[in-house]
Amino acid sequence: MQHVIVRTKLQASIVERLVEDQVVRPPFHLIQASHASEPDPTPHLGKLLRLAGRVTVIRRPHHGFVRVFLYFLGLLIRSRIDGSDVFLANVNWYHFGLALRLVPGKRIRTFDDGTANVQPRSAFYTDDVVDLSSIRGHVARRLFPGGVARFTRSRIERHYSIYPDMENIVDAQRIVPVRIDWKSMLSAEDVTRLPRQVSRILIGTVYQEALKIWGIDVDDARIAKAIAWADLYLPHPRQPGSHAVDECLKKYPAEALISFYASRGPIQVAHFNSSAVLPFANDPRIQLIDLSRDPPLAMLSGQ
Template sequence: MVVGIKNFNLFICSTPLQMIIAEKIIITNRLPSEKNIIIVLHANSNEKYLNYANRLKKLAFEMFYFSMDFGSSRIKKLKHHYKIKNFLKCNFSNENSYDVYFANINDMTISQLCTMINVNRVFTFDDGIGNVNKKSIYFRDEKNSIQNKILRWIMGIKEKQITLKGKIFKHYTIYDGLDNIVKKEKLIPLSIWPFDSDLNKTKGVREIKKIFLGQPFNELGVEEQIIIKNIKSLGIEYYFPHPREKNKIHNVNYINTSMIFEEYIYNEIIENTDTSYEIYSIISSALLNINELSLTERLSVCYLYTDDIKKQYSDVYELFDKMNIYSIKIR
């Protein structure tokens, strides 16, 4: 059980990007490791997850993992929340208070955590493009099914998305200049992959590396053959796969790394000063995440679209256009 120090920092993360942002917050604010507790909620654990979790673990004195892989099973979900309840009773003292940091304001596990512990202040940070997309779940009223209402009653979960949103003290954002889930005076810009004049240093560009960011095209309603045809016509030779992709694209070089794309490309630009990079995707949020890097002369980003998909995801493409991301119509 945590004893001694009265106030702790509790970080709750569920994606590699969230873990990178949490790492940056800790380092920027010089939060001492002996006060930091990490809870990782994961739907599936893979190499990237473990890479960033192990990195973040070095900045805390305790880290806990909980699997969220219960799908649509009501029994598994109920068991999960009982597990969280028992965990909190055994490991968190009501004598202590906690500054809580998290991204997913709509997550019931986070609502349960914030209900059961003595919360001092609530800090939030970006989950991704959903924070700046006004049509995302973060900007809509929470829909409580009968199943969730029963679960909340059984577990005594009082906090909801709307109440957590109202308690946010400050919000850390990687999307400086864009509206977010809180008022502007509560926003704290956080530069994870900053543009630096050193990134323009070059020995003379000898190679242009074209990379396509993969996505689960079947979920987007995009025909894979259209993607393959345009990868070929644009002369794209490298492919960065998405974890949920089922099919493999042939005749391209797959990039296999334990890093997420944003960090991978940042390191590439620093290390390969004789190379320029062109990044292509359909609707990947990574295009927005690395947009600051496009200030360097050695990186350009571009989204590909069809009329149908641009209509379907108009809110996301409007953000891309607002950030002056180049576009190409494909057929």
């Protein structure tokens, strides 16, 4: 039985496609990983839950580092013995990386998590910052001199990517393209509930994180201006005080909505370094506006 670790809505969408492509074969073991600071992925796992032969739920940090590490260690040992595949997206998890290090010869399969896969400044590429003043920090640096992500990437057998034309966490020879018809995800019933006249879409972010990561001046007034510019605003699920969003919009990844509206005519999509726009980088129907770049929000002026 194959083992698949899923954490987010996007990851669930990719795994669904891998099931359709018969890369992941039911009945598989679905490992639902969640974190207290992130949206619960359960509402987006309906199809995978129905196809899974076994389901395990891991809640971080509730279950604790040691307990999660021991679970992954047991999983990897069993999969090494029986030759079963292990799929996951997050290559920067210390509990998984440590377990993988203790199972010599075990190879894994990975799939995209978002912008972290294609930006060299992300934690999927860079040496992890660990607290060297702590015992855990010293141990982590000794076990992973170049960072846990670097080690985990070295054990990847195949990487399944929705960004096949971009550099990723492994060399091109190990990348398998994954083609998703995003628009087809929308049910006919939900299409009738979507806003009709949409030519400008704003994909929100966690603004305080954006300020910290990119150092851009995104104050409340500028955010309000960007929201007013858009015909359709898709707030980030983790943004505190997010605007109310219709339930039919919450069901789907932003990629599905972008693809749907692009099929009806040219659109503009403003975003803050969002992974949702990456599949549309060369789509002539879509003008992408990255608001994380200097000068922030300048492209929305006078529109």
